[in-house]
Amino acid sequence: MTREEKSIAIEDLTAKLAGVSVVYLTDTSGLDAETTSNLRRACFKAGIKLEVVKNTLLEKAMEASDVDFGDLPSTLKGNTSIMISDVANAPAKIIKEFRKKGQKPILKGAYITEDVYIGDENLDRLASIKSRAEVIGEIIGLLQSPAKRVLSALLNNVEGKSEE
Structure with missing residues (x-):
């Protein structure tokens, strides 16, 4: 790769990292072609951008980015794939x-709205993070519950009076 190609690749990666709120770094080395293809297909269906990247280029892109990725660049060793998503737990x-x-992919680290998670031991915690849609759904459910009880009580009260 020439210097100019590297510079263009860093600019492209920096642009991809600009304004993102969810970035996962994984190790996908050793996956066979079929498994890799299935992983790419699953990511595409979930709206996740998956790309194998060169560690040095990604590190320079992270440095050039306005986002503070904390210790995430320290995980850039060996084979690295980047997963960019809008949904934190996807x-x-x-x-x-x-x-x-x-046994793969292995989670190296993740950046989720200013929080940095380092290591594969965080996978369960990250998977249990509720998406924005799930949180909104729960809030709506909580707000609707008291209203439903009031309406039910009023309807029962009205029905009870009309039978008298």
């Missing part, structure tokens, strides 16, 4: 699903 769920059949 990449973790896909990794967990693929780990049922094998």
Whole structure:
């Protein structure tokens, strides 16, 4: 790779990292072609961008980015794939699903809205993070519950009076 190609690759990676709130770094080395293809397909269906990257280029892109990735660049050793998503727990769920059949992909680290998680031991915690849609659904459910009880009580009260 020439210097100019490296510079372009760093600019592209920096642009991809700009404004993202969810970035996972994984090790996908050793996956066979079929498993890799299935992983890419699952990521595409979930709206996750998956790309194998060169560690030095990604590290320079992280440094050039306005985002503070904390200690995440320290995980850039060996084979690295980057997963970029809008949903915080989506990449973790896909990794967990693929780990049922094998030992990879391995979570190196993740950046989720200013929080940095280092190490594969965080996978369960990341998978259990509720998405924005799930949180909104729970809030709506909680707000609707008292209203439903009031309406039910009023309807029961009205029905009881009309029978008298």
